Amino acid sequence: MAPKVLVSDKLSETAVQIFRDRGVEVDYLPDLGKDKDKLLEVIGQYDGLAIRSATKVTEKVLQAATKLKVIGRAGIGVDNVDIPAASKKGVIVMNTPFGNSITTAEHAIAMMFAVARQLPEASASTHSGKWEKNRFMGVELFNKTLGVIGAGNIGGIVCDRALGLHMKVVAYDPFLSEERATAMGVTKVELDELLARADFITLHVPLTDKTRNILSRENLAKTKKGVRIINCARGGLVDEAALAEALKSGHVAGAGFDVFETEPATDSPLFHLPNVVVTPHLGASTTEAQENVALQVAEQMSDYLLTGAVQNALNMPSVTAEEAAVMGPWVKLAQHLGAFIGQMTDEPIKAINILYDGTVATMNLQALNAAAIAGIMKATNPDVNMVSAPVIAKERGVQVSTTRQEKSGVFDAYMKITVVTETRERSIAGTVFSDGKPRFIQIKGITIDAEIGANMLYTTNEDVPGIIGTLGRTLGENGVNIANFTLGRSGVGKDAIALLYLDEPAPQKALDDLAATGVFRQIKPLAFEVA
Template identity: 60%
Template sequence: MPRVLISDKLSPRAADIFRDRGIEVDVLVGMSPEELTAKIGDYDGLAIRSATKVVADVIAAADNLKVVGRAGIGVDNVDIAAATQRGIVVMNTPHGNSITTAEHAIAMMFALARQIPEADRSTQSGKWEKSRFMGVELTAKTLGVIGCGNIGAIVANRGQGLRMKVVAYDPFLSPERAEDLGVEKLELDELLARSDFVTLHVPMTEQTKGIIDAAAMAKMKPGARIINCARGGLVVEEDLKAALESGHVAGAALDVFAEEPARENALFGMDNVVATPHLGAATVEAQEKVALQVADQMSDYLLTGAVTNALNMPSLTAEEASRLRPYMLLSDGLGSFAGQLTRTGLKAVTIEYEGQVAGLNCRPLTQAILTGLLRPMLESVNMVNAPVVARERNIDVSEVKHERDCDFQTLIRVTVTTERGDRAVAGTLFGGHRPRLVEIKGIEIEAELAPHMLYISNEDKPGFIGALGMALGSAGVNIATFHLGRAERGGAAIALLELDAALDAAVIETLKALPGIRQVQQLSF
């Protein structure tokens, strides 16, 4: 039974979902980093919000951990690179709080435009400063949306409902998507120059860190206002303070800060700043939604292999996982076969998909092939970290899909390039679910993959099969199946044998000494 640890405050229904699906769950909220590090090795899954810091030390101690689930969108508190290296899936729930966060951004824009927090404090203190709080209308103003993903698109839609002119900057926003959203796509400098309100909805990356700095604010029209409900650090706070003091920026509404919890901040106490304590996702509906989503996603992965909203692995629905399972077995087997035969530096891998398999989600199959290929050379490689390991070792990976017809309904061919040249292995599914080898080094052969196998490359000469059988029989080795293939008469030939048990080193040396032998390799699957 898989075990999951919930280390942050989630809806109690999340734990119920785990239990209802047959997963053991412990709820231990408020642990210190040392306590988490001491306990994490006992769990297959870790469900968190923003409080738990899944740093490298925690991941290094997570001997059994398979998945980290973040109830929410931000994963700044997870070392994704370290998790990927360890083969741990990191997933979030990017859509669960999209509406809530977008609504908070709109609420902050209203509060900023009409100075509502300051007016509230003034009125409740017994003053009646009606002339002091002169606001601005939102109607007909230009709203600049930086980042037009899930949340940004909702903000754009709400802005249009307020009869605002909406412009957007997003390098990944296609013209067709911009047209569907009804926004005008601009470059960042033009957006800053034209916008009356600028709202940020991008993740924190090296490219977006400090995207609104002194230089960016200088390009904004005088009197513009900034809303940030995305990530602290997108706005350079000292630069914003200077722009607010000069009056070039009329106001700012901030839900996030560079350092959180923000007990102190250079912007606190300014009349033209509205601040909230990271409330973007803080509604009853959103918290319930993301908690249930992360519990379902983690359960699906631990029980069925389905991958949803993962940040370091391609998504795979439960239906796809079931349908791809025989293809995954075939892919892993082909990769393992090629990897066990590779004895020199691996430079490149080319994976070809033909027939029915070409129309499927092939990314998980490619990762399964890489996993099988690298497993004989490396420890702790799996589908999550295999692509990263390949990149780190400068192994070029190519994926090709062929529309052409082939001899089989489906065919996967793996070609590895080493210092000595190329070699390929191909396989198919018999009956739609039974993996079969059908080609090795261009030689046609048909064989199942078995726990104990013997691969032999030899010269095609009379008497070889008899000599091989005699050598194995003399050593007391029983042959379960025997498959033969050759390129041409008298040329290169291949023998692939299924054995009842693994051979000892002495038998391998005896076989290597047989006339006509080119290669002897024991294989296991």
């Protein structure tokens, strides 16, 4: 029996035809996604669901979707899909992460021109019958310095286009290596230097705890007087109220915003300012981009439903059905090892080396590598997945190497990840025990046996008496309960580490109090996605 797909948002007829040509039965009901009750009523009939942003795939919808195997999002954002609930139901969630990159980059460039030459205001003035030629004095982009915050896929395209306009480009990106920056033709700088040098600033980073308000009131004050700021990435990256004040004072000469902290944006401090160009989140809104992502999602969903092939999945590795049963625990281990290193590393990564020992060395290492790289990069980019992570690593000049070796220790199999930065190497090893649970077995060359918990605390110190008491007392005074404790040391009186399992994340005051004791070299809260 042919698989059946529901298209509940507007997709091109060409994309719908792809399903039919591939032998997939399809119902094209582009307005159904807006009717939650009707969607609940019919979703149980379908093996696949193709959507854009209007359809909300909630836990309630997933509970009613008794046959559903795959959700395909035509576009990158999956905020409208409850991914944890989908994973629990065994439903694959796919997106099309690169289909609208060029379109979004071009919109940023267009906004730069519009702000530099005051095009919307000049157009409105001329339409009203005025001829205010002397009112609209613009600036050239030629020979100006463009500061690009985030030099990944979209940011990299913006860099390329800006160089074509003969701009000088400086880029801030924690994962951009010097070698990759040189190959791109840009200068890698720290954020403060970018703020001080740039005539134009454009943002191309995801919204995370680290990037939220990256252009805060404080950082806006560090910018060059007369700077122009473009945001076509995510709302919340810029303090809109502080930027409005800087625009009114003249410190910032202009701004172009396609995204806002609250959307749909019916009001904003940036509205009604003459030196601001605003658009209603049009970054991906071109005929070509909408067609590209629609065609891609139709191909990906058809491939999965007909052959089992998985592409651009956010909650499943790209492996065959036969491999998945055996590799599942090792994929989870790779993600945990990567997540540990990603959360511990604050400087650009030059290389990732992954060692596979014993039986794991015979598995699908491409998928395990992807899981490890995704784990590392999720610390700064929560949108990354196992398919996009290797591509992003390559774009940023990160060298990924893999080593296989026969069983060489007490474990039948283990894997070890080492990251190399400009100043150091950091490594962690793990294995999967017979109970199917991943374990950390070595950190900093120190042997341990640690399960992985959702909320953990990692500390390093000199091996001296009283450390356990200090940890227990300080956390207890802050109301933090320790569920479990794992210790390791390189030798008596030498380097020692501790991994604590906490019932909930440690508050900042607890971390500050631990630091104030003066006995810890490193104190790092860690979070892991555990079932």
